[in-house]
Amino acid sequence: MVGPRPDLSARAVIFTTLPFLVFLGLVLPLYWLLPSDRWRLPLLFVANFVFYGWWDWRFTGLLLLVVAVCFFGAHGIAKGRNPKRILYLCCGLQLALLGYFKYANFFMDSARRAAASLGLEPTWTALHIILPVGISFYIFQAISYLVSVYRGTVTREGSFVKLGVYLGFFPHLVAGPIIHAGTFLPQLETKRRFDSTVFMEGWRKFAIGFFYKSVFADNLAGPVDAIFANPSAHTPLSVFGGCLGFYGQIYFDFAGYSLMAIGVANLFGYFLPDNFNHPYRASSVVEFWRRWHISLSTWLRDYLYIPLGGNRGPKWMTYRNLFITMFLGGLWHGANWNFVLWGSLHGLALSVNHAWNGTAAAARLAGHRGFLVVAFLATQAVVFLCWIPFRSQSFADTGIILSKLAELTSTVWQASQPFPWLLAIIPLLADTWVVGGAGQRWAVRSNALLYTVLAAAFLIGLLFMHIGFAPFIYFQF
Amino acid sequence: MKPPPPDILVIVPVLALLALTAIRPGTRPPRVGAAFAVVAAIFGGFLALRSAIPDERLWPDSEVARRTAWLHKHLTKKKDWHTRPVVFLVGSSATNYGIDPELMERQLEEKGRPATVLSFCMPGDNHHERIYMLETFLRGLKPEDRTRLARARVYFFGEVFDSYDRNPLYRMEKDAATERAVLFLHPANALRAWNAYEKLLAQDPSAPRARMAWLLAEHALMNRFAVGAFSSMRPHPARRKRTPPFFPLGGTKTTFQFDEALEAFQTFAATETNDPVPPPPLQVCLEHLQALISPYVDHYGFYCLPTLEASRATYGGRFAQAAPGGAAVIGPVLGEHLQPLLKAEYWFDGVHPTGTGAPHFTTWLAGEIVSTLPSSSTP
Numbered sequence: 009m010v011g012p013r014p015d016l017s018a019r020a021v022i023f024t025t026l027p028f029l030v031f032l033g034l035v036l037p038l039y040w041l042l043p044s045d046r047w048r049l050p051l052l053f054v055a056n057f058v059f060y061g062w063w064d065w066r067f068t069g070l071l072l073l074v075v076a077v078c079f080f081g082a083h084g085i086a087k088g089r090n091p092k093r094i095l096y097l098c099c100g101l102q103l104a105l106l107g108y109f110k111y112a113n114f115f116m117d118s119a120r121r122a123a124a125s126l127g128l129e130p131t132w133t134a135l136h137i138i139l140p141v142g143i144s145f146y147i148f149q150a151i152s153y154l155v156s157v158y159r160g161t162v163t164r165e166g167s168f169v170k171l172g173v174y175l176g177f178f179p180h181l182v183a184g185p186i187i188h189a190g191t192f193l194p195q196l197e198t199k200r201r202f203d204s205t206v207f208m209e210g211w212r213k214f215a216i217g218f219f220y221k222s223v224f225a226d227n228l229a230g231p232v233d234a235i236f237a238n239p240s241a242h243t244p245l246s247v248f249g250g251c252l253g254f255y256g257q258i259y260f261d262f263a264g265y266s267l268m269a270i271g272v273a274n275l276f277g278y279f280l281p282d283n284f285n286h287p288y289r290a291s292s293v294v295e296f297w298r299r300w301h302i303s304l305s306t307w308l309r310d311y312l313y314i315p316l317g318g319n320r321g322p323k324w325m326t327y328r329n330l331f332i333t334m335f336l337g338g339l340w341h342g343a344n345w346n347f348v349l350w351g352s353l354h355g356l357a358l359s360v361n362h363a364w365n366g367t368a369a370a371a372r373l374a375g376h377r378g379f380l381v382v383a384f385l386a387t388q389a390v391v392f393l394c395w396i397p398f399r400s401q402s403f404a405d406t407g408i409i410l411s412k413l414a415e416l417t418s419t420v421w422q423a424s425q426p427f428p429w430l431l432a433i434i435p436l437l438a439d440t441w442v443v444g445g446a447g448q449r450w451a452v453r454s455n456a457l458l459y460t461v462l463a464a465a466f467l468i469g470l471l472f473m474h475i476g477f478a479p480f481i482y483f484q485f
Numbered sequence: 486m487k488p489p490p491p492d493i494l495v496i497v498p499v500l501a502l503l504a505l506t507a508i509r510p511g512t513r514p515p516r517v518g519a520a521f522a523v524v525a526a527i528f529g530g531f532l533a534l535r536s537a538i539p540d541e542r543l544w545p546d547s548e549v550a551r552r553t554a555w556l557h558k559h560l561t562k563k564k565d566w567h568t569r570p571v572v573f574l575v576g577s578s579a580t581n582y583g584i585d586p587e588l589m590e591r592q593l594e595e596k597g598r599p600a601t602v603l604s605f606c607m608p609g610d611n612h613h614e615r616i617y618m619l620e621t622f623l624r625g626l627k628p629e630d631r632t633r634l635a636r637a638r639v640y641f642f643g644e645v646f647d648s649y650d651r652n653p654l655y656r657m658e659k660d661a662a663t664e665r666a667v668l669f670l671h672p673a674n675a676l677r678a679w680n681a682y683e684k685l686l687a688q689d690p691s692a693p694r695a696r697m698a699w700l701l702a703e704h705a706l707m708n709r710f711a712v713g714a715f716s717s718m719r720p721h722p723a724r725r726k727r728t729p730p731f732f733p734l735g736g737t738k739t740t741f742q743f744d745e746a747l748e749a750f751q752t753f754a755a756t757e758t759n760d761p762v763p764p765p766p767l768q769v770c771l772e773h774l775q776a777l778i779s780p781y782v783d784h785y786g787f788y789c790l791p792t793l794e795a796s797r798a799t800y801g802g803r804f805a806q807a808a809p810g811g812a813a814v815i816g817p818v819l820g821e822h823l824q825p826l827l828k829a830e831y832w833f834d835g836v837h838p839t840g841t842g843a844p845h846f847t848t849w850l851a852g853e854i855v856s857t858l859p860s861s862s863t864p
Contacts, residue, residue, distance in 0.1 A: 212508070216506065431495045438503060451507060452509065453511050459524070462505070462524070465501045467710075473712060475712060
């Protein structure tokens with residue numbers, strides 16, 4: 009049912025490769041050597057396009073178009089006679105770009121299948137469209153900016169360069185986090201001063217992200233891919249291992265990328281908000297979405313859920329709005345029915361969660377320790393199961409995997425291939441319960457130790473990192 | 486069913502992660518210069534330490550390490566091994582799947598030319614990986630065995646295929662950023678690869694210069710920093726397995742049609758070609774090879790294994806014209822010489838024999854080698 013996922017990022021600049029280190033090694037010192045933001049901002053503007061053009065220089069024009077639409081659109085919204093019409097026009101144009109590049113083939117293919125199932129013989133074929141890396145992220149940012157200007161929560165940016173720096177800021181250009189205009193644009197108005205504490209904090213975050221991505225996620229990718237490639241050939245225990253591995257892999261991959269992006273932004277003196285907050289500690293689906301991909305869930309809440317009516321109407325409307333939001337959130341992840349199913353399942357789970365929260369039993373059990381454990385396990389089970397359609401090659405594979413998992417209790421526990429269980433479990437436990445738990449209260453303050461730990465950690469990371477090309481999972485979105 | 490590998494070393498990066506999350510700047514602002522000095526000192530110290538550790542200890546499960554471990558054992562399993570000639574077969578997948586070195590030893594003995602046959606072959610390798618495998622083998626020998634090898638009579642036979650000069654960038658990129666490429670592109674080998682590529686650039690300035698330079702520099706750096714040496718998260722010591730250098734293939738490739746391939750090949754064989762001799766990189770590659778093994782090797786030869794692919798046979802012919810003086814070139818096999826091997830069940834595809842065909846290919850090569858060896862084979 010679902011075709012192979014395109015390798016979109018094969019030539020993109022990846023944070024964990026030498027080209028990026030060279031790029032950073034050139035841009036960063038030059039940036040801080042320049043006397044003021046008057047020079048630094050144009051440098052960042054150019055650096056953004058070089059970074060994006062490294063993947064495919066032709067798409068720098070697309071990015072430039074998005075910036076231009078935002079620039080002139082916001083001007084029209086702020087000064088024009090009919091701001092609403094201009095907003096719709098600009099947002100419509102952005103969504104049309106997204107729709108063409110990301111969804112045209114998907115809907116054409118779906119329509120072709122539907123027509124064929126009705127006995128018709130459709131003649132149209134797939135278009136040869138290359139999906140620009142990160143288009144979903146910068147288009148969402150562009151919409152956030154235009155809507156914010158329309159609502160009056162953000163002042164129109166009068167400088168094309170500053171707007172270009174915001175929309176195309178290279179650390180988060182291709183895989184987020186999605187930065188709201190109100191968070192970033194004000195930073196462009198204040199003078200950047202080199203702060204060694206922020207600078208070192210940037211390296212520390214980058215190093216943590218490097219471990220998440222290159223050591224944990226990438227080393228899990230091989231065994232996980234092998235199992236998801238042909239789940240019917242594996243025993244229930246191995247299939248469970250593959251699912252557990254992906255549960256960890258997707259978190260470490262995306263949280264790692266986000267941390268590296270935040271760290272690189274810190275190196276340039278900018279701050280990006282956290283995108284993950286130990287989501288596997290969540291004890292409800294609502295809480296999970298407050299901790300997972302925070303920038304997307306906030307965007308969906310502000311620009312989709314609330315405009316749909318949010319929780320202002322009757323309960324059934326709240327549930328409907330939740331479902332629509334998550335359905336579209338699933339579709340945002342990719343032109344693939346598996347993602348739609350994943351989003352819909354989360355929409356359903358959120359609705360059930362909201363319905364439960366309104367009951368007397370929920371109020372009675374709130375804070376009860378035993379209930380918290382049950383709620384935690386139930387939440388993580390839902391999240392775990394929802395990742396299966398997200399990662400599977402097809403609905404058929406999803407069915408096979410679920411049936412294999414159902415056999416877990418009734419068959420001999422035997423793995424069909426060696427699986428790195430400790431790699432799948434220990435980093436997750438460490439991140440969720442040590443770093444995200446008691447570890448948050450620990451802090452050793454020493455500059456000398458900071459330097460040494462950073463250097464040693466990078467070295468250990470190199471020794472343990474996966475060799476080979478492993479793009480960030482979220483590049484494809 | 487083997488138990489899952491104990492990936493216990495994951496605890497090391499986890500501890501490093503915990504240290505990273507717990508550490509914060511002191512009460513005074515950190516000094517970036519001091520931080521970079523510490524990083525430089527730690528990385529510099531590591532590089533010094535690294536230079537003392539051979540690759541096969543850092544990547545003990547790499548294909549080269551496993552194969553050379555088998556070769557070491559095979560060479561020295563008899564105490565008087567150095568009194569017999571040693572044949573080096575240095576090739577790629579065709580030799581790996583098609584030539585059984587132990588069978589060849591028996592056949593050489595039957596023909597009155599007993600020898601120890603060492604097959605340095607890996608599927609998909611290129612010239613620089615061959616060099617690396619030979620280096621690793623020689624480095625792994627005990628000093629006294631190296632001395633004995635230098636005194637023994639050693640015959641080198643290299644498989645002829647286009648890894649010497651065709652699409653060198655493609656061949657490098659094929660394995661780029663894999664463990665294989667990180668290993669064989671250590672700095673000296675990367676420099677050799679660039680040296681050979683420069684000759685090509687002199688002939689064809691449109692060949693991409695920056696891409697090759699970037700690729701080689703990146704891999705040389707990855708090699709020096711031992712990138713991914715512990716990515717398996719498993720403890721290393723004494724875990725190097727010995728892998729024999731012969732893997733017979735079962736069955737025939739599903740996309741291969743023997744009759745069609747044979748017809749196309751016979752059409753090719755009937756036409757005359759005026760292809761030029763191989764370009765300069767070939768000579769540079771052979772110089773690299775000779776510089777490495779000349780202290781040990783007494784006789785050089787090359788062999789083109791039987792093939793049904795016209796391009797390979799053509800290259801074999803061109804290679805024979807450009808081969809260094811004094812080196813024997815066996816093949817390419819055409820016409821009636823190929824006849825005994827023309828059975829569908831012998832061919833996995835147009836290049837590789839099946840497990841059924843391998844003994845016949847081995848017999849053919851053993852016979853050809855005996856006919857090219859100098860009359861005296863005593864040390």
